[in-house]
Amino acid sequence: MVNIMLEFQPFQFLKYTRKQPGAFPSSYAELKPEQLIAITRLINQTISETAFLKSMTGFRKFRINQLEDYHRYQLMLLFEPFMQIKPHDRFIIPSIKTSSGKRVSPNPKLAGMTFARFIFIESYFTDYQNDKNQTSLLKFVAALYLPQNQSFDEKKIVTSKLKIKPEKLEAISINYILIKEWLALAYPMVFQSSREDDETAAPRKLNNT
Numbered sequence: 001m002v003n004i005m006l007e008f009q010p011f012q013f014l015k016y017t018r019k020q021p022g023a024f025p026s027s028y029a030e031l032k033p034e035q036l037i038a039i040t041r042l043i044n045q046t047i048s049e050t051a052f053l054k055s056m057t058g059f060r061k062f063r064i065n066q067l068e069d070y071h072r073y074q075l076m077l078l079f080e081p082f083m084q085i086k087p088h089d090r091f092i093i094p095s096i097k098t099s100s101g102k103r104v105s106p107n108p109k110l111a112g113m114t115f116a117r118f119i120f121i122e123s124y125f126t127d128y129q130n131d132k133n134q135t136s137l138l139k140f141v142a143a144l145y146l147p148q149n150q151s152f153d154e155k156k157i158v159t160s161k162l163k164i165k166p167e168k169l170e171a172i173s174i175n176y177i178l179i180k181e182w183l184a185l186a187y188p189m190v191f192q193s194s195r196e197d198d199e200t201a202a203p204r205k206l207n208n209t
Contacts, residue, residue, distance in 0.1 A: 002026050002078055006059055022057040024078040028088040028178060033171075036092045039082055040171040049076065087182035091175050096145050096168065100161040103145035109186075110179070117143065117152040125176060137169050138162050144172065 001023040025031050031039075038055035041047035053064050053075055064072070091105035106113050124140035127133070138159035146152060184193035 001030055004057060004075070006063060020059065020063070022059050024056050024075065026078070026081055028082070028086065028092065031092050033093040036175065037167050037171045039079075040174055041167050042079075043174075044167070044170070046167065085177055085181055087185045088175070088178035089182045089186075091172070091179070093168065093172060093175065096141075096164055096172075098162050098164065100158075101147055104148050105145055110183075114152060120152070120154060121176075125173070128173065134166070134169075135159060137173065138164075140176075141169055141172055144176070 002025075004022040004024060006020045006022060007017050025035060028036075035055055038047060038052050042052050049072065050061050050064050053059065053072070054061050056079070057064075057075065067075075090108035093105065095102055095104045097103075110118070121140065121143045124136055124143055128136035128140050139157060141164065142157045142159055142162055143152065143154075150156075180191070181193060183191040
């Protein structure tokens, strides 16, 4: 975490100031679920800078709006570590609520996941990358997040009951890209990294394409 100290003057007619501590995540391991969603919305340009900084720092909106442009810019610079795809071995959003009940993410490092389930997940994810279709994304998330204590069954994948906001679905897909990067690092003989083979190439960046 990057610790931040916000100093402000609560009353214009009084000359004393107050300080409020805050923090900005410096790695994916430090992100909260709502912060991953905020990052996804920033990438897709569906969140204001003020709302994004509120989510990332914990400061109230009106305090952020009182900041000078330079200080807002300095805060936005702290987002730089999240512009690159980096290995991460677990899901930042541990569970999702649907009309049919709570569904949970796979274990860290995909521990306990069967090969058959992984193949279906990969297939649905590839479909979504190719067609950007909401149905493909829903199938991917349905195969990834299962009802608690329920084993994977392709026949039980029903997307009609998954009423999940698009930004949360896309946040999960971004998280999966990070996990695929971890798989390539942990098992280089089995999985291929999304990065260029040339070590001098620029790191792959997150974007909305």
